[in-house]
Amino acid sequence: MRRFWMIVLLLVLAANPGRAQQATPPTDIPVPVDQLEPKKINPPKVINSVDAHFSDEARRKKINGRCLVSLTVDTNGMPQNIKLVRCTDPSFEATSLDAVEQYRFKSAATQEGKPVSVKISVEIDYRLYGGFKRSTVGRTPVSYTFKTSPGITSSAPDANGVYPLTETTSPPILTKFSDEGYGDEAFRVDGKGACDIALTISANGQPSDPVVTSCERHVLEKAAIQSLLNSKYKPGRVNGKAVPMRASIHLEYGGISPKP
DSSP, X not given: OOOEEEOOOOOOBOOBTTEEOOOOOOSSOOOOXXXXXXXXXXXXXXXXXXXXXXXXXXXXXXXXXXXEEEEEEOTTSOEEEEEEEEESSGGGHHHHHHHHHTOEEEOEEETTOOEEEEEEEEEEEEOOTTOBOSSTTOSOOEEEEEEOOTTOOOOSOOTTSOEEOOTTSBOOEXXXXXXXXXXXXXXXXXXXXXXXXXXXXXXXXXXEEEEEEEESSGGGHHHHHHHHXXXXXXXXXXXXXXXXXXXXXXXEESXXXXXX
């Protein structure tokens, strides 16, 4: 049975006016060490790539943007199973897929030099001189949901007077989301970039004591915490009164942005 190793590879391509111009390929592709060490795999290296051109639609819109494309680099260094993960605007989709299809690689290999197939991701960055922000709305599409923290069995406050979020309480409200890098990190994840962070929101709406209960990728954790700590909230309520409350916030890349 043919085996595939999972590796995340992000090649950021800068762009001149009118096209996504390839930067000089790095000598060593930045692959997370924790994904390579257990397998003792040397990552693939780009030996030939092409420019991803701006489509006519993107030119008309005068927008910047980026796309994330997943693919498998086979043992001959050829791209296979090319799939679009996400784009900030649909006008970049076809040109990104067309460009990645023409990439050629030196295949990944074991420490003994045996070629192996790996799954990677390629990020293409489109920058048009005088172009607008990366999406048509200029905002990172991060969605959030308040949930009861894991392990909660009672609606009573703790020794410090902090209430848990339960069905009998009114949850806090995130009034202004401050993206401190979470959106960028989540964009690069082949998935939803989901994280669950337990947080205490004071009776004055101040966040504190963040604890990561789960995250789709470890690299998302720091940015997710910092984003939530810098965001603005209205406190949770019990019987109509503002109280300090402990809740879990579920973040995902995608959906509707939290509104200020």
